Amino acid sequence: MNLFVGNLSRDVNEDELQQEFEKYGKVSKVTIIRDMFTRDSKGFGFVEMPAKAEAEAAIQGMRGHTIKGKGVNVNEARPPKDKNKRKKRR
Secondary structure (H helix, E strand, O other): OEEEEEOOOOOOOHHHHHHHHOOOOOOOEEEEEEOOOOOOEEEEEEEEOOOHHHHHHHHHHHOOOEEOOEEOEEEEOOOOOOOOOOOOOO
């Protein structure tokens, strides 16, 4: 299950985020989204957890949780929008 993690402190790195989520189960991948030019964090990222039950426990457990002084938001990630799709006109 892919989880969206929002409202991250710009000081949080991937290892720290992984440690927070490993309290709830196995983490297969952590990605913090960064500005393409400055490489500064954009304040959100994604955590992939292979077991759905563990991911759901992480969503519940991280509710109201703070990391480096900021309360994080955790939800199931939505699939990316297809940027190449054009709306059909009728």
